Amino acid sequence: MNIKKMNLIRIFFLTLFCSSAQGHHVLGRPSYSLNEDSTTPPSMQVEVQVGEYYITYMVFPAFPSPNQPGRVNLYASRIDNGEPFQGQVIFKVRDNNWLNKREEVLGIQAVDDNVFRQGFEFQEAGNYIIRAEFESDSESYQIDFPLRIGDASVFGPIGVTVSLIALLLITVNLLQRKKLINAKISPKYRYKDKSL
Secondary structure, eight states, rough: OHHHHHHHHHHHHHHHHOOOOOEEEEEEEEEOOOOOTSSSSSEEEEEETTTTEEEEEESSSSSSOTTEEEEEEEEEEEETTTOOOOOOEEEEEEEEESOOOOOOOEEEEETTBEEEEEOOOOOSEEEEEEEEEEEETEEEEEEEEHHHHHHHSSSOOHHHHHHHHHHHHHHHHHHHHHHHHHTTTGGGGOOOOOOO
């Protein structure tokens, strides 16, 4: 056999074993399970240690808006052996203000592939607190985390407080200036014409 035929046979076998790359998986997930927020980063990812558990929670999409569905993913695993929590988690929500302490239950979720997933959809923009509660070994666990829906308002509680203090300082300054001007032009300081 001559060298040209050997090279052709090699090329033929190489092309048989080298198949074209198929874009079926992205980041280890099948492409048919992707949706619009699968590739977006979470708006928040927090890792905390609570009692005997190591908790990680994430909020999707990156910038939740009113009337837009979102979700919370919560992972809970034991600190001592890394075993994931296998019970149920209750998700609750309330407004993040001092006056409103009323909570609403978003849902009760069972574990799904070591993750607790809770969907949400808020009609109004604002600041909310989401609470995740579960019980393990007769001990209750509660994890609170903030959630911002929509654009941040220009005047929050801090903005209102700063504005009121600035208004108070300006008012005091104007009153003191007026008092000083009135004191300077009082009769005891007025120029008296001696030619009369």
